[in-house]
Amino acid sequence: MTETTETYAPPERRRSLTARDPRLTPWRAFLTAHALVSRRLDDDLRAEHQMTLAEYSALVQLAESPDRRLRMNQLADGIVLSRSGVTRLIDRLEADGLVARSHCPSDGRGAEAVLTEQGLNRLRLASRTHLRGIEAYFLGSVQPVDLEAIERSCDAIGQRVRGDDRAAIEMGGSADASTPESRPA
Amino acid sequence: MTETTETYAPPERRRSLTARDPRLTPWRAFLTAHALVSRRLDDDLRAEHQMTLAEYSALVQLAESPDRRLRMNQLADGIVLSRSGVTRLIDRLEADGLVARSHCPSDGRGAEAVLTEQGLNRLRLASRTHLRGIEAYFLGSVQPVDLEAIERSCDAIGQRVRGDDRAAIEMGGSADASTPESRPA
DNA sequence: GTGTGATTGTTGCTTGCGCAACTATATGCC
DNA sequence: GGCATATAGTTGCGCAAGCAACAATCACAC
Numbered sequence: 001m002t003e004t005t006e007t008y009a010p011p012e013r014r015r016s017l018t019a020r021d022p023r024l025t026p027w028r029a030f031l032t033a034h035a036l037v038s039r040r041l042d043d044d045l046r047a048e049h050q051m052t053l054a055e056y057s058a059l060v061q062l063a064e065s066p067d068r069r070l071r072m073n074q075l076a077d078g079i080v081l082s083r084s085g086v087t088r089l090i091d092r093l094e095a096d097g098l099v100a101r102s103h104c105p106s107d108g109r110g111a112e113a114v115l116t117e118q119g120l121n122r123l124r125l126a127s128r129t130h131l132r133g134i135e136a137y138f139l140g141s142v143q144p145v146d147l148e149a150i151e152r153s154c155d156a157i158g159q160r161v162r163g164d165d166r167a168a169i170e171m172g173g174s175a176d177a178s179t180p181e182s183r184p185a
Numbered sequence: 186m187t188e189t190t191e192t193y194a195p196p197e198r199r200r201s202l203t204a205r206d207p208r209l210t211p212w213r214a215f216l217t218a219h220a221l222v223s224r225r226l227d228d229d230l231r232a233e234h235q236m237t238l239a240e241y242s243a244l245v246q247l248a249e250s251p252d253r254r255l256r257m258n259q260l261a262d263g264i265v266l267s268r269s270g271v272t273r274l275i276d277r278l279e280a281d282g283l284v285a286r287s288h289c290p291s292d293g294r295g296a297e298a299v300l301t302e303q304g305l306n307r308l309r310l311a312s313r314t315h316l317r318g319i320e321a322y323f324l325g326s327v328q329p330v331d332l333e334a335i336e337r338s339c340d341a342i343g344q345r346v347r348g349d350d351r352a353a354i355e356m357g358g359s360a361d362a363s364t365p366e367s368r369p370a
Numbered sequence: 371g372t373g374t375g376a377t378t379g380t381t382g383c384t385t386g387c388g389c390a391a392c393t394a395t396a397t398g399c400c
Numbered sequence: 401g402g403c404a405t406a407t408a409g410t411t412g413c414g415c416a417a418g419c420a421a422c423a424a425t426c427a428c429a430c
Binding site: 371372373374375376377378379380381382383384385386387388389390391392393394395396397398399400 | 401402403404405406407408409410411412413414415416417418419420421422423424425426427428429430
C-alpha cells in the first residue's frame, strides 16, 4: 500500500515491510487476541472481585517481591504503566486497604508500596478467577509447543523494546540487527 | 499462591492452574510484550501523524473493505472496541475529514463509515511509520518459525474467545476441551 | 396492519491513563 | 559547603474508552 521507495530514507534497507506482507498477519492476530483475552480477564475480575486487571497485576508484582514491597518506580516498570498511573493505582489500592505506602529509608524521595495482609487475601481470591480465565481464554487455545514460542518471542520483544531508548531503533533497526540471532539460546 | 485446595469447588477438575505454574509465564510475557510494543507504535503514530493506534487500525479496516466502507458494528468487531467507542472514534476521524458517514441503504438504523480520499492518503503516510515500527519492535525479535506459532495460537484464541458468549467457558473449559486438538491443522 | 421484542447507533456519565509541570530529595562538580 | 543537574513521586489537565440509557428502526407473530 505504501512502499513506493520514493523519498523514504534508510540507505541500505533491503526491502521494507509492505502493507500486504504476510508477516503482518501474526501481528494483527496478536493484537486482536490480546484485546479479546485481556478484556475478558478484566471483565471477570471486575464482576467477581471489583478489581481491575491492572490492579491485579500490581498486587501480583507486590506479592512476589521480597518483603512484599516495591518502589513505585519498579512497579511502574513491572506492569508497564506510567509513573502517574502507578500513583493513582496505588491510591486506589490504598483506599481499599490492599496496600500501604511507606517511606523508603534509603531514599528520602522514594515511596514504597507494601502489600497488606488483606491485600494478600484479596489477591488469593481474585487469583482463582484470573487463573481460570487464563486457562480458558489463553492456554486452552494454545499448543504447548507454541507456548514456548510465545514465551521466547515475547521475552525477546520485551528485552529489545526495553533495551532502546536510543540505539537499535534509532539507528534504523537494520535488517541485520532485526534478524534475531542476537539472542543467546 | 492460592490453590490450597480448601473449599474450592469444581467436582472433577484435574488440577487447576496455580500461581506458580510455569504455563503462566508465557501469558505474562505476552501481556508485557503487547504493552511495550503497542505503546511504542502508538507513540510513533501520535508523534509523526497525530493519530492513535486505534484510529490507524480503523482506517486500515476501512481501506481493506469492499468499497472502503464498513458498518459501525463490523468496525467495532474488527478493532475490538465498544460500539460507543467506535462512534467517538469515527467522530474524530470525520472531523479530520478522513472518513465520512453515510446512511445504510438497506438498514435505516445503520450507519456506514467510508474512507475518504484524504483518509487513504493519510493512511498511506502513516503506514510507513507503523510498518517500520512493527518491523523494529515486533518482527525484529521473533524468529520466523515462532511467527507461525504466534499466528496459529492467536487465531485460535480469537476464534475461541469470540465463539463463546455462552458455552465452552461457561461449561467449565474442561481440560479436555481446553487441550487444543479442537483446531483443524 | 399492529404490537412485541431485538438490534443499531448515539449520548451522558464515569473511570483509568498519559503528559507536562511541580516539589522534594539525591548526586556530582567545583 | 554550595550550586547545578538528575531523579522519584505527585498533581492538574485532557483524552479515549466502557456502561447504561435512549431513540430509531427492523423482524416477526398474529
